[in-house]
Amino acid sequence: MSHHCHHDHASGSGFRVLLVAFLITTSFMVVEVIGGLISGSLALIADAGHMLTDSFALALALAAIRLAKRTPDNKRSFGYQRFTTLAAFINAASLLLIVGWIFIEAVQRFIEPEPVMGPTMLVIAIVGFAVNLFAFWLLHRGQQDNINIRAATLHVLGDLLGSAAAIVAAIIIILTDWTPIDPILSVVVSLLVLRGAWSLLKETSHELLEGVPNSVDTEQIAQQMPKELTGVINVHHIHAWQLGSQQIVVTLHVHADGSQSHDKLLASIHRWLYQQFGIQHATVQLEYDQCEQFDCEPHPSHSH
Template sequence: MNGDQSHRHGHGHGHGHGLPAGGPRRPLAIVLAISTAILAVEVVGALLSGSLALLADAGHLLTDVAGLALALVAAVLAGRPATDTRTWGYRRAEVLAAAAQAAVLLAVGGFVLAEGVRRLLEPPAVASGLMVVFGAIGLAGNAVSIAVLSRVRGGNLNIRAALLEVVNDALGAGAVLAAAVVIAYTGWTRADAVASLLIGAMIVPRTWRLLRETVDVLMEATPKGVDLAAVRAHILALAGVREVHDLHASSVASDLPVLTAHVVVDDGCFRDGQLPVLLDRLQQCLAGHFDVAHSTFQFEPAGHATHEHPTHR
């Protein structure tokens, strides 16, 4: 790189991309073990009691176990260092895992809603006493899992996906208990189907939002909280800046937004040594106002636009 190029290109540096030491692996492993145990208990309970609500919660837990296993693997991969062939390491693994979990949960939610409607029309006999026992076990286990995941600070999409699933499970266990009480005291067996429909209604909307967020990351949409119009205005407000173009913002992972831009500056900035100062100001502005710690800037003189490729204007 010659002297002119070294002044024309400024870029962020010193930004680590790894997970904090330990990361979310230990809490994910604990919750995975708890969910696996609850799954086994609820399958037995659903078979013994004939409850669709327990079966729905067990089906949801089955996806949780698979999803949490994916999340744990993703957490391990995300902690691996960057290489020349994978310059961001495996940071996007948590997004892929969250997307897979959300897609499976949507399918489960659809099944539960359809089966709930069928049983609402033709309610089978249900053993309410067994529903209470197994529902209480599920609720207690989910409460422990929620406590474990809630202690993880700055949770990424992976942790949020896992917490969302466990919270949904806890709400499902609560619905099972409520249905069991209604059946025990009134004999209205359709309460089991109603509880199943409530579980499905809790699964689908929240999961849809999570899926949209993961798709946004994969499609490199502008991160939430980063207003590109405001970013452009802040850059143009700096002394010496004439124009900004090729302004792009995306996310490598849920907690790693990145931004790039071509910044046209006064010709004098290339002669008086102002580019390093301007670069510091730009990066401090982005980190302070928009919480974007990783940014890359290309500085250009005004005449550069005349021979730049049209796609970069």
């Protein structure tokens, strides 16, 4: 039972980290919107838009951690563990939309450059960078095996890059008055964010589509188990999927030769699955003959 306690503790600390990051991000987003409107800087308003999705991402992650802890019921026998994956998927999808919006906005700024108050923009961008750096440090310390916290960290990293770009753009505007640097840097940042969002979208889609987790090799289970465990003839009907960031579930049929006692063989199969792949939740169906395929009596000799 010890791993359950550890998991609860981990999700508790994850919740606190996310809550602090959420409060910091949301507060600064308001400052950035006001600053963007005063200075006329699209970079700041775009960064504030980015921070709005950060707040949304963090709020989703917080809700997901709370929901995932709810106990299973008659309607959801696995509980709400998959909700965290769903939240991370929505986060990744929202990042792709924002990147698209920034591209369109940047093109418009190239066509019609607008005046920007460099000094005001610089001050707010520096404060934003400090705020994002702190939020990123907090989240990066959290468990990175939690797909939810990783999604939130990715959002904040995008912000951190956005703030850095805004600082550079502000300095260039102050020194040279060349405003196109603003949209140019916002596109560069968007491309970096796009890469992370795409890989997260692939990973969460795979999990939502009941894909086999990366740590499990069904081919290896089918080939190695009969070689390594006495009493196993073959393994078939193997299905593996992932529930949340922690739990892998496997179901399989094992054709046994009857040389081992039922319970002993079952125990050794569970132990083997755990040692090879870290699988803790396996449903194993033992079959002692293939008679059900031929519709014959299991042991006709005993009927006399």
